[in-house]
Amino acid sequence: MISEERSLQGRRGRTIVYDVHRPDADALGVVALVHGLGEHAGRYGHVVERLTSAGYVVIAPDHAGHGRSGGKRLGVNDFSDFGADLERVIGGVQRDGLPLYVIGHSMGGAIALDYALNNPDELTGLVLSGPAVVPGDDLPPVMVKLAPVLGRLLPWLPATALPASGVSRDPQVVAAYEADPLVWHGKIPAGLGGALVGAMTSFPERLPALRVPTLALHGGADVLANADGTRLIGELGGGGDVTIKIYPELFHEIFNEPEQEQVLDDMMAWLAEH
Template sequence: MKHLETSYKTHDGIELYLQAWMPESPKASLLLVHGLGEHSSRYAHLVEKLTEIGVSVFTFDGRGHGKSVKGKPTAYFKSYEDYLKDIDALFGKVKSYVPDVPAFLYGHSMGGGLVAAYVLKYQPKADGVVLSSPAIKEAEGTSQILIALSSVISKYLPKLKALKLDANKVSRIPEEVEKYLNDPLVYTEAIPARTAYEVLQVMRFVQNLGSYFETPLLLIHGSDDGLTNPKGSKLLFKKAKSSDKTLKIFPGGYHELINDLDREEVMDLIVNWIKERT
Protein backbone atom coordinates (compact mmCIF):
# COMPACT_ATOMS: atom_id res chain seq x y z
CA MET A 1 0.00 0.00 0.00
CA LYS A 2 1.24 3.48 -0.89
CA HIS A 3 0.92 6.55 1.33
CA LEU A 4 1.14 9.75 -0.72
CA GLU A 5 1.52 13.31 0.56
CA THR A 6 1.13 16.28 -1.75
CA SER A 7 -0.57 19.66 -2.00
CA TYR A 8 -3.40 21.11 -4.02
CA LYS A 9 -3.79 24.74 -5.08
CA THR A 10 -7.42 25.89 -4.71
CA HIS A 11 -9.35 28.09 -7.14
CA ASP A 12 -8.37 31.13 -5.03
CA GLY A 13 -4.70 30.21 -4.64
CA ILE A 14 -4.58 28.48 -1.23
CA GLU A 15 -2.24 25.46 -0.89
CA LEU A 16 -4.02 22.60 0.85
CA TYR A 17 -2.17 19.61 2.32
CA LEU A 18 -3.40 16.33 0.79
CA GLN A 19 -2.70 12.74 1.65
CA ALA A 20 -3.86 9.39 0.30
CA TRP A 21 -3.52 5.74 1.18
CA MET A 22 -3.79 3.52 -1.89
CA PRO A 23 -4.02 -0.29 -1.82
CA GLU A 24 -2.59 -2.08 -4.86
CA SER A 25 -5.93 -3.19 -6.31
CA PRO A 26 -8.55 -0.76 -5.00
CA LYS A 27 -12.17 -1.88 -4.91
CA ALA A 28 -13.49 1.58 -3.97
CA SER A 29 -12.37 5.12 -3.21
CA LEU A 30 -13.32 7.55 -0.45
CA LEU A 31 -12.78 11.26 0.19
CA LEU A 32 -12.70 12.05 3.92
CA VAL A 33 -13.50 15.56 5.23
CA HIS A 34 -12.39 16.22 8.84
CA GLY A 35 -14.10 18.30 11.51
CA LEU A 36 -13.71 21.84 12.84
CA GLY A 37 -10.33 22.56 14.45
CA GLU A 38 -8.80 19.14 13.72
CA HIS A 39 -6.87 17.62 10.80
CA SER A 40 -6.82 14.65 8.45
CA SER A 41 -4.07 12.57 10.12
CA ARG A 42 -6.35 11.92 13.12
CA TYR A 43 -8.20 9.29 11.03
CA ALA A 44 -5.25 6.91 10.50
CA HIS A 45 -6.87 4.09 12.54
CA LEU A 46 -10.09 4.26 10.47
CA VAL A 47 -8.06 4.54 7.26
CA GLU A 48 -6.20 1.34 8.17
CA LYS A 49 -9.48 -0.58 8.44
CA LEU A 50 -10.75 0.86 5.15
CA THR A 51 -7.59 0.08 3.19
CA GLU A 52 -7.72 -3.50 4.51
CA ILE A 53 -10.97 -3.98 2.55
CA GLY A 54 -9.47 -2.36 -0.56
CA VAL A 55 -10.67 1.25 -0.20
CA SER A 56 -8.30 4.00 -1.40
CA VAL A 57 -8.69 6.85 1.08
CA PHE A 58 -7.97 10.45 0.11
CA THR A 59 -8.14 13.31 2.58
CA PHE A 60 -6.93 16.87 3.14
CA ASP A 61 -6.40 19.48 5.82
CA GLY A 62 -9.09 22.08 5.18
CA ARG A 63 -8.67 25.85 4.93
CA GLY A 64 -7.24 27.21 8.17
CA HIS A 65 -6.57 23.70 9.46
CA GLY A 66 -3.62 21.40 10.16
CA LYS A 67 -0.75 21.36 7.68
CA SER A 68 -2.62 23.61 5.23
CA VAL A 69 -1.56 26.55 7.40
CA LYS A 70 1.97 27.96 7.50
CA GLY A 71 2.50 28.29 11.23
CA LYS A 72 -0.26 27.52 13.72
CA PRO A 73 -3.76 26.45 12.61
CA THR A 74 -6.39 29.20 12.80
CA ALA A 75 -9.61 27.30 11.91
CA TYR A 76 -10.47 30.40 9.86
CA PHE A 77 -12.14 30.33 6.47
CA LYS A 78 -13.97 33.10 4.69
CA SER A 79 -16.77 31.21 2.96
CA TYR A 80 -18.24 27.73 3.13
CA GLU A 81 -18.83 28.02 -0.64
CA ASP A 82 -15.04 27.98 -1.09
CA TYR A 83 -14.84 24.84 1.05
CA LEU A 84 -17.49 23.15 -1.12
CA LYS A 85 -15.45 24.04 -4.23
CA ASP A 86 -12.41 22.37 -2.60
CA ILE A 87 -14.45 19.22 -1.88
CA ASP A 88 -15.76 19.16 -5.44
CA ALA A 89 -12.31 19.55 -7.00
CA LEU A 90 -10.80 16.89 -4.74
CA PHE A 91 -13.65 14.40 -5.20
CA GLY A 92 -13.10 14.82 -8.95
CA LYS A 93 -9.40 14.02 -8.48
CA VAL A 94 -10.23 10.94 -6.38
CA LYS A 95 -12.45 9.59 -9.14
CA SER A 96 -9.82 10.22 -11.82
CA TYR A 97 -7.01 8.62 -9.75
CA VAL A 98 -9.11 5.54 -8.95
CA PRO A 99 -11.51 5.21 -11.90
CA ASP A 100 -14.22 2.62 -12.47
CA VAL A 101 -14.80 1.72 -8.81
CA PRO A 102 -17.51 2.93 -6.38
CA ALA A 103 -16.66 6.34 -4.86
CA PHE A 104 -17.71 7.38 -1.35
CA LEU A 105 -17.72 10.54 0.76
CA TYR A 106 -17.12 10.67 4.52
CA GLY A 107 -17.59 13.79 6.66
CA HIS A 108 -17.24 14.29 10.41
CA SER A 109 -18.76 17.15 12.44
CA MET A 110 -18.35 20.38 10.43
CA GLY A 111 -17.02 18.13 7.65
CA GLY A 112 -20.27 16.17 7.86
CA GLY A 113 -22.32 19.34 7.41
CA LEU A 114 -20.11 20.39 4.50
CA VAL A 115 -20.35 16.97 2.80
CA ALA A 116 -24.15 17.01 3.18
CA ALA A 117 -24.28 20.54 1.70
CA TYR A 118 -21.90 19.47 -1.10
CA VAL A 119 -24.10 16.51 -2.06
CA LEU A 120 -27.21 18.72 -2.04
CA LYS A 121 -25.65 21.55 -4.03
CA TYR A 122 -23.42 19.69 -6.51
CA GLN A 123 -25.31 16.37 -6.85
CA PRO A 124 -22.05 14.43 -7.37
CA LYS A 125 -22.01 10.85 -8.61
CA ALA A 126 -21.26 9.24 -5.24
CA ASP A 127 -22.06 5.63 -4.35
CA GLY A 128 -22.57 6.40 -0.68
CA VAL A 129 -22.12 9.05 2.00
CA VAL A 130 -21.10 8.49 5.64
CA LEU A 131 -21.85 11.37 8.03
CA SER A 132 -20.34 11.09 11.51
CA SER A 133 -21.77 13.49 14.15
CA PRO A 134 -22.57 16.01 11.38
CA ALA A 135 -23.13 19.70 12.15
CA ILE A 136 -26.68 20.07 10.81
CA LYS A 137 -28.62 21.64 13.68
CA GLU A 138 -27.50 24.26 16.19
CA ALA A 139 -27.40 23.41 19.90
CA GLU A 140 -30.69 23.38 21.80
CA GLY A 141 -31.59 26.80 23.18
CA THR A 142 -29.24 28.81 20.93
CA SER A 143 -30.32 32.42 21.30
CA GLN A 144 -31.90 33.96 18.19
CA ILE A 145 -30.38 37.31 19.20
CA LEU A 146 -26.95 35.69 19.26
CA ILE A 147 -27.58 34.21 15.80
CA ALA A 148 -28.65 37.63 14.49
CA LEU A 149 -25.57 39.26 16.03
CA SER A 150 -23.26 36.62 14.54
CA SER A 151 -23.75 37.93 10.99
CA VAL A 152 -22.74 41.45 12.08
CA ILE A 153 -19.68 40.28 14.04
CA SER A 154 -18.69 37.94 11.18
CA LYS A 155 -18.80 40.84 8.72
CA TYR A 156 -16.90 43.46 10.73
CA LEU A 157 -14.71 41.36 13.05
CA PRO A 158 -14.32 38.09 11.10
CA LYS A 159 -11.29 36.84 13.04
CA LEU A 160 -12.65 37.70 16.49
CA LYS A 161 -12.39 34.58 18.68
CA ALA A 162 -16.07 34.05 19.32
CA LEU A 163 -16.98 30.49 20.25
CA LYS A 164 -15.05 28.20 22.60
CA LEU A 165 -15.68 24.47 22.23
CA ASP A 166 -15.33 22.16 25.24
CA ALA A 167 -12.62 19.57 24.45
CA ASN A 168 -13.92 17.31 27.24
CA LYS A 169 -16.96 16.59 25.05
CA VAL A 170 -14.80 15.02 22.33
CA SER A 171 -14.62 11.58 23.99
CA ARG A 172 -15.44 9.69 27.19
CA ILE A 173 -11.85 8.34 27.14
CA PRO A 174 -9.58 10.77 29.06
CA GLU A 175 -6.50 9.74 27.03
CA GLU A 176 -8.28 10.72 23.80
CA VAL A 177 -9.11 14.16 25.23
CA GLU A 178 -5.45 14.58 26.27
CA LYS A 179 -4.27 13.51 22.81
CA TYR A 180 -6.63 16.05 21.23
CA LEU A 181 -5.48 18.88 23.53
CA ASN A 182 -1.77 18.11 23.11
CA ASP A 183 -1.78 17.78 19.31
CA PRO A 184 -0.08 20.91 17.86
CA LEU A 185 -2.06 20.52 14.63
CA VAL A 186 -5.42 20.69 16.48
CA TYR A 187 -6.83 24.19 16.95
CA THR A 188 -8.18 24.42 20.51
CA GLU A 189 -8.75 28.16 20.94
CA ALA A 190 -12.12 29.91 20.44
CA ILE A 191 -13.46 29.61 16.89
CA PRO A 192 -13.26 32.76 14.71
CA ALA A 193 -16.57 34.59 14.24
CA ARG A 194 -16.61 34.16 10.44
CA THR A 195 -15.99 30.41 10.68
CA ALA A 196 -18.80 30.01 13.24
CA TYR A 197 -21.16 32.05 11.04
CA GLU A 198 -20.30 30.03 7.91
CA VAL A 199 -20.90 26.74 9.77
CA LEU A 200 -24.32 28.11 10.77
CA GLN A 201 -25.04 28.88 7.08
CA VAL A 202 -24.11 25.27 6.17
CA MET A 203 -26.55 23.98 8.81
CA ARG A 204 -29.37 26.19 7.50
CA PHE A 205 -28.67 25.10 3.92
CA VAL A 206 -28.89 21.39 4.83
CA GLN A 207 -31.97 21.90 7.02
CA ASN A 208 -33.78 23.71 4.19
CA LEU A 209 -32.81 21.39 1.33
CA GLY A 210 -32.47 18.03 3.10
CA SER A 211 -35.44 16.56 1.24
CA TYR A 212 -33.37 16.66 -1.99
CA PHE A 213 -30.81 14.23 -0.54
CA GLU A 214 -31.03 10.99 -2.59
CA THR A 215 -27.59 9.35 -2.26
CA PRO A 216 -27.17 6.17 -0.14
CA LEU A 217 -26.59 7.47 3.39
CA LEU A 218 -25.17 6.24 6.70
CA LEU A 219 -25.67 8.67 9.61
CA ILE A 220 -24.01 8.01 12.98
CA HIS A 221 -24.24 10.16 16.11
CA GLY A 222 -23.76 9.81 19.87
CA SER A 223 -26.86 10.45 22.00
CA ASP A 224 -24.78 12.56 24.43
CA ASP A 225 -22.87 14.56 21.83
CA GLY A 226 -22.32 18.01 23.37
CA LEU A 227 -20.65 19.54 20.30
CA THR A 228 -23.08 18.78 17.46
CA ASN A 229 -26.79 18.22 17.97
CA PRO A 230 -27.95 14.60 17.33
CA LYS A 231 -31.33 16.07 16.30
CA GLY A 232 -29.59 17.29 13.13
CA SER A 233 -28.83 13.71 12.08
CA LYS A 234 -32.41 12.69 12.87
CA LEU A 235 -33.71 15.62 10.81
CA LEU A 236 -31.65 14.74 7.73
CA PHE A 237 -32.51 11.05 8.07
CA LYS A 238 -36.21 11.93 8.13
CA LYS A 239 -35.99 14.38 5.20
CA ALA A 240 -33.64 12.44 2.91
CA LYS A 241 -35.29 10.78 -0.09
CA SER A 242 -32.53 8.12 -0.26
CA SER A 243 -34.02 4.65 -0.69
CA ASP A 244 -30.90 3.32 1.08
CA LYS A 245 -30.49 5.20 4.37
CA THR A 246 -29.43 4.17 7.88
CA LEU A 247 -29.34 6.14 11.13
CA LYS A 248 -27.45 4.74 14.13
CA ILE A 249 -27.50 6.64 17.43
CA PHE A 250 -24.93 5.31 19.93
CA PRO A 251 -26.37 5.52 23.48
CA GLY A 252 -24.18 7.72 25.69
CA GLY A 253 -21.81 8.42 22.78
CA TYR A 254 -19.80 11.63 22.70
CA HIS A 255 -18.68 13.61 19.64
CA GLU A 256 -15.81 11.63 18.14
CA LEU A 257 -17.35 8.19 17.85
CA ILE A 258 -14.24 6.63 16.28
CA ASN A 259 -12.28 7.79 19.37
CA ASP A 260 -14.93 6.98 21.98
CA LEU A 261 -15.81 3.91 24.06
CA ASP A 262 -17.74 2.21 21.21
CA ARG A 263 -15.03 2.90 18.62
CA GLU A 264 -14.55 -0.70 17.45
CA GLU A 265 -18.29 -1.16 16.91
CA VAL A 266 -18.49 2.23 15.18
CA MET A 267 -15.59 1.53 12.82
CA ASP A 268 -16.91 -1.95 12.03
CA LEU A 269 -20.29 -0.42 11.15
CA ILE A 270 -18.66 2.12 8.79
CA VAL A 271 -16.35 -0.43 7.16
CA ASN A 272 -19.09 -3.04 6.68
CA TRP A 273 -21.54 -0.46 5.29
CA ILE A 274 -19.00 0.57 2.65
CA LYS A 275 -17.97 -3.04 1.96
CA GLU A 276 -21.59 -4.01 1.26
CA ARG A 277 -21.80 -1.26 -1.38
CA THR A 278 -18.58 -2.03 -3.26
Protein backbone atom coordinates in the same frame (compact mmCIF):
# COMPACT_ATOMS: atom_id res chain seq x y z
CA MET B 1 -1.01 0.45 2.64
CA ILE B 2 0.91 2.94 0.49
CA SER B 3 0.61 6.59 1.53
CA GLU B 4 1.57 9.75 -0.33
CA GLU B 5 1.35 13.41 0.74
CA ARG B 6 0.27 15.81 -2.00
CA SER B 7 -0.73 19.46 -2.27
CA LEU B 8 -2.62 21.73 -4.64
CA GLN B 9 -3.90 25.29 -4.81
CA GLY B 10 -7.34 25.75 -3.31
CA ARG B 11 -10.15 28.02 -4.39
CA ARG B 12 -8.67 31.20 -2.92
CA GLY B 13 -5.03 30.39 -3.58
CA ARG B 14 -4.41 28.65 -0.26
CA THR B 15 -2.26 25.51 -0.35
CA ILE B 16 -4.33 22.44 0.45
CA VAL B 17 -2.28 19.49 1.73
CA TYR B 18 -3.81 16.05 1.46
CA ASP B 19 -2.85 12.40 1.75
CA VAL B 20 -3.69 9.57 -0.61
CA HIS B 21 -3.67 6.15 1.04
CA ARG B 22 -3.85 3.13 -1.26
CA PRO B 23 -4.57 -0.49 -0.29
CA ASP B 24 -1.98 -3.17 -0.97
CA ALA B 25 -4.48 -5.09 -3.13
CA ASP B 26 -6.75 -3.96 -5.96
CA ALA B 27 -9.02 -1.09 -4.95
CA LEU B 28 -12.80 -1.54 -4.57
CA GLY B 29 -13.66 2.13 -4.20
CA VAL B 30 -12.46 5.61 -3.25
CA VAL B 31 -13.30 7.38 0.01
CA ALA B 32 -12.82 11.09 0.69
CA LEU B 33 -12.36 11.54 4.45
CA VAL B 34 -13.45 15.00 5.63
CA HIS B 35 -12.30 16.08 9.12
CA GLY B 36 -13.98 18.43 11.55
CA LEU B 37 -13.50 22.00 12.73
CA GLY B 38 -10.10 22.84 14.18
CA GLU B 39 -8.56 19.40 13.66
CA HIS B 40 -6.77 17.64 10.79
CA ALA B 41 -6.76 14.44 8.74
CA GLY B 42 -3.86 12.93 10.68
CA ARG B 43 -6.17 12.14 13.59
CA TYR B 44 -7.91 9.44 11.52
CA GLY B 45 -5.09 6.94 11.10
CA HIS B 46 -7.05 4.04 12.55
CA VAL B 47 -10.05 4.84 10.34
CA VAL B 48 -7.79 4.98 7.28
CA GLU B 49 -6.33 1.59 8.25
CA ARG B 50 -9.78 -0.02 8.41
CA LEU B 51 -10.74 1.45 5.04
CA THR B 52 -7.55 0.56 3.18
CA SER B 53 -7.54 -2.94 4.68
CA ALA B 54 -10.99 -3.42 3.13
CA GLY B 55 -9.75 -2.26 -0.29
CA TYR B 56 -10.59 1.44 -0.37
CA VAL B 57 -8.36 4.26 -1.59
CA VAL B 58 -8.61 7.06 1.00
CA ILE B 59 -8.20 10.74 0.15
CA ALA B 60 -7.69 12.75 3.34
CA PRO B 61 -7.23 16.54 3.04
CA ASP B 62 -6.57 19.16 5.69
CA HIS B 63 -9.04 22.01 5.15
CA ALA B 64 -7.84 25.51 4.37
CA GLY B 65 -6.71 27.15 7.61
CA HIS B 66 -6.35 23.74 9.29
CA GLY B 67 -3.50 21.33 9.99
CA ARG B 68 -0.81 21.36 7.32
CA SER B 69 -2.78 23.43 4.82
CA GLY B 70 -2.24 27.12 4.16
CA GLY B 71 -4.25 30.15 5.14
CA LYS B 72 -4.84 31.96 8.41
CA ARG B 73 -5.92 29.50 11.10
CA LEU B 74 -9.66 28.84 10.77
CA GLY B 75 -9.75 31.75 8.35
CA VAL B 76 -12.53 30.50 6.07
CA ASN B 77 -15.47 32.90 5.97
CA ASP B 78 -17.33 31.38 3.00
CA PHE B 79 -18.56 27.84 3.69
CA SER B 80 -18.63 26.98 -0.01
CA ASP B 81 -14.81 27.25 -0.03
CA PHE B 82 -14.63 23.90 1.75
CA GLY B 83 -16.68 22.13 -0.90
CA ALA B 84 -14.78 23.79 -3.73
CA ASP B 85 -11.44 22.71 -2.25
CA LEU B 86 -12.75 19.18 -1.63
CA GLU B 87 -13.86 18.96 -5.26
CA ARG B 88 -10.36 19.94 -6.41
CA VAL B 89 -8.75 17.36 -4.13
CA ILE B 90 -11.04 14.57 -5.32
CA GLY B 91 -10.51 15.62 -8.92
CA GLY B 92 -6.76 15.41 -8.45
CA VAL B 93 -6.85 11.65 -7.77
CA GLN B 94 -7.24 9.14 -10.58
CA ARG B 95 -10.31 7.04 -9.77
CA ASP B 96 -10.47 4.76 -12.83
CA GLY B 97 -14.25 4.54 -12.62
CA LEU B 98 -14.26 3.31 -9.01
CA PRO B 99 -17.28 4.27 -6.86
CA LEU B 100 -16.80 7.37 -4.72
CA TYR B 101 -17.87 7.75 -1.10
CA VAL B 102 -17.50 10.71 1.26
CA ILE B 103 -17.14 10.31 5.03
CA GLY B 104 -17.48 13.53 7.04
CA HIS B 105 -17.17 14.19 10.77
CA SER B 106 -18.66 17.14 12.68
CA MET B 107 -18.15 20.28 10.55
CA GLY B 108 -16.76 17.84 8.01
CA GLY B 109 -20.19 16.19 8.10
CA ALA B 110 -21.75 19.51 7.11
CA ILE B 111 -19.17 19.87 4.33
CA ALA B 112 -19.84 16.31 3.14
CA LEU B 113 -23.62 16.78 3.24
CA ASP B 114 -23.33 20.04 1.33
CA TYR B 115 -21.09 18.29 -1.21
CA ALA B 116 -23.57 15.43 -1.65
CA LEU B 117 -26.46 17.85 -2.17
CA ASN B 118 -24.45 19.76 -4.77
CA ASN B 119 -23.04 16.65 -6.53
CA PRO B 120 -25.72 13.95 -6.24
CA ASP B 121 -24.67 12.05 -9.35
CA GLU B 122 -21.01 11.83 -8.39
CA LEU B 123 -21.31 9.90 -5.13
CA THR B 124 -22.17 6.27 -4.47
CA GLY B 125 -22.59 6.81 -0.74
CA LEU B 126 -22.33 9.34 2.09
CA VAL B 127 -21.33 8.60 5.70
CA LEU B 128 -21.75 11.23 8.42
CA SER B 129 -20.23 11.05 11.91
CA GLY B 130 -21.65 13.47 14.47
CA PRO B 131 -22.48 15.93 11.68
CA ALA B 132 -23.01 19.62 12.45
CA VAL B 133 -26.40 19.93 10.76
CA VAL B 134 -28.39 22.11 13.18
CA PRO B 135 -27.16 24.65 15.76
CA GLY B 136 -26.79 23.54 19.37
CA ASP B 137 -29.62 23.98 21.85
CA ASP B 138 -27.45 26.47 23.75
CA LEU B 139 -27.48 28.93 20.84
CA PRO B 140 -30.52 31.23 21.13
CA PRO B 141 -32.60 31.71 17.95
CA VAL B 142 -31.62 35.37 17.77
CA MET B 143 -27.95 34.38 17.68
CA VAL B 144 -28.64 31.84 14.93
CA LYS B 145 -29.94 34.74 12.83
CA LEU B 146 -27.17 37.14 13.84
CA ALA B 147 -24.18 34.78 13.56
CA PRO B 148 -23.80 34.95 9.75
CA VAL B 149 -24.14 38.76 9.84
CA LEU B 150 -21.60 39.09 12.66
CA GLY B 151 -19.27 36.76 10.80
CA ARG B 152 -19.35 38.98 7.73
CA LEU B 153 -18.89 42.23 9.69
CA LEU B 154 -16.30 41.05 12.24
CA PRO B 155 -14.87 37.78 10.89
CA TRP B 156 -11.88 37.67 13.27
CA LEU B 157 -13.88 38.34 16.43
CA PRO B 158 -13.26 35.37 18.77
CA ALA B 159 -16.63 33.71 19.30
CA THR B 160 -16.53 30.43 21.21
CA ALA B 161 -14.21 27.55 22.00
CA LEU B 162 -14.79 23.80 21.75
CA PRO B 163 -14.29 22.09 25.13
CA ALA B 164 -11.85 19.20 24.69
CA SER B 165 -13.69 17.25 27.38
CA GLY B 166 -16.60 16.80 24.97
CA VAL B 167 -14.48 15.02 22.35
CA SER B 168 -14.40 11.55 23.92
CA ARG B 169 -14.97 9.62 27.14
CA ASP B 170 -11.45 8.22 26.73
CA PRO B 171 -9.04 10.45 28.71
CA GLN B 172 -6.12 9.40 26.51
CA VAL B 173 -7.95 10.67 23.42
CA VAL B 174 -8.66 13.98 25.16
CA ALA B 175 -5.03 14.32 26.30
CA ALA B 176 -3.73 13.62 22.78
CA TYR B 177 -6.18 16.13 21.34
CA GLU B 178 -5.05 18.82 23.79
CA ALA B 179 -1.37 18.12 23.09
CA ASP B 180 -1.68 17.99 19.28
CA PRO B 181 0.07 21.06 17.79
CA LEU B 182 -1.94 20.77 14.57
CA VAL B 183 -5.25 21.07 16.42
CA TRP B 184 -6.62 24.59 16.93
CA HIS B 185 -7.10 25.15 20.66
CA GLY B 186 -8.32 28.75 20.61
CA LYS B 187 -11.74 30.27 20.06
CA ILE B 188 -13.56 29.88 16.76
CA PRO B 189 -13.49 33.12 14.73
CA ALA B 190 -16.89 34.65 14.07
CA GLY B 191 -16.30 34.40 10.32
CA LEU B 192 -16.08 30.61 10.32
CA GLY B 193 -18.73 30.24 13.01
CA GLY B 194 -21.14 32.38 11.05
CA ALA B 195 -20.40 30.54 7.82
CA LEU B 196 -21.11 27.19 9.50
CA VAL B 197 -24.35 28.43 11.06
CA GLY B 198 -25.40 29.77 7.67
CA ALA B 199 -24.84 26.34 6.12
CA MET B 200 -26.79 24.69 8.92
CA THR B 201 -29.82 26.92 8.43
CA SER B 202 -29.90 25.94 4.74
CA PHE B 203 -30.16 22.19 5.36
CA PRO B 204 -33.84 21.81 6.38
CA GLU B 205 -34.93 23.25 3.02
CA ARG B 206 -32.34 21.29 1.03
CA LEU B 207 -32.53 17.86 2.68
CA PRO B 208 -35.60 16.65 0.73
CA ALA B 209 -33.36 16.78 -2.37
CA LEU B 210 -30.84 14.33 -0.87
CA ARG B 211 -30.56 11.42 -3.31
CA VAL B 212 -27.27 9.87 -2.23
CA PRO B 213 -27.53 6.73 -0.04
CA THR B 214 -26.62 7.99 3.42
CA LEU B 215 -25.50 6.56 6.75
CA ALA B 216 -25.64 9.09 9.61
CA LEU B 217 -24.12 8.11 12.97
CA HIS B 218 -24.17 10.18 16.15
CA GLY B 219 -23.32 9.94 19.82
CA GLY B 220 -26.38 10.39 21.97
CA ALA B 221 -24.32 12.18 24.64
CA ASP B 222 -22.66 14.54 22.12
CA VAL B 223 -22.40 18.09 23.51
CA LEU B 224 -20.42 19.50 20.56
CA ALA B 225 -22.80 18.71 17.67
CA ASN B 226 -26.56 18.49 18.08
CA ALA B 227 -27.83 14.95 17.47
CA ASP B 228 -31.16 16.45 16.38
CA GLY B 229 -29.41 17.28 13.11
CA THR B 230 -28.81 13.61 12.42
CA ARG B 231 -32.43 12.84 13.31
CA LEU B 232 -33.47 15.59 10.88
CA ILE B 233 -31.57 13.85 8.09
CA GLY B 234 -33.61 10.74 8.80
CA GLU B 235 -36.86 12.71 8.75
CA LEU B 236 -36.25 14.90 5.70
CA GLY B 237 -33.67 13.01 3.61
CA GLY B 238 -35.43 12.57 0.30
CA GLY B 239 -33.50 9.72 -1.25
CA GLY B 240 -35.21 6.90 0.63
CA ASP B 241 -31.94 5.08 1.39
CA VAL B 242 -31.09 6.86 4.65
CA THR B 243 -29.89 4.94 7.71
CA ILE B 244 -29.67 6.65 11.10
CA LYS B 245 -27.97 5.24 14.19
CA ILE B 246 -27.65 6.99 17.54
CA TYR B 247 -25.28 5.47 20.12
CA PRO B 248 -26.87 6.58 23.41
CA GLU B 249 -23.77 6.89 25.63
CA LEU B 250 -21.17 8.06 23.12
CA PHE B 251 -19.61 11.54 22.98
CA HIS B 252 -18.77 13.57 19.86
CA GLU B 253 -15.91 11.63 18.25
CA ILE B 254 -17.60 8.27 17.86
CA PHE B 255 -14.54 6.93 15.96
CA ASN B 256 -12.46 7.71 19.08
CA GLU B 257 -14.76 6.39 21.78
CA PRO B 258 -14.09 3.15 23.74
CA GLU B 259 -16.76 1.55 21.50
CA GLN B 260 -15.01 2.68 18.31
CA GLU B 261 -14.65 -0.84 16.92
CA GLN B 262 -18.41 -1.32 16.95
CA VAL B 263 -18.90 2.03 15.23
CA LEU B 264 -16.30 1.19 12.60
CA ASP B 265 -17.83 -2.25 12.11
CA ASP B 266 -21.22 -0.63 11.49
CA MET B 267 -19.72 1.77 8.96
CA MET B 268 -17.76 -0.90 7.13
CA ALA B 269 -20.81 -3.16 6.92
CA TRP B 270 -22.86 -0.32 5.42
CA LEU B 271 -20.14 0.47 2.88
CA ALA B 272 -19.95 -3.19 1.89
CA GLU B 273 -23.72 -3.20 1.29
CA HIS B 274 -23.47 -0.13 -0.91
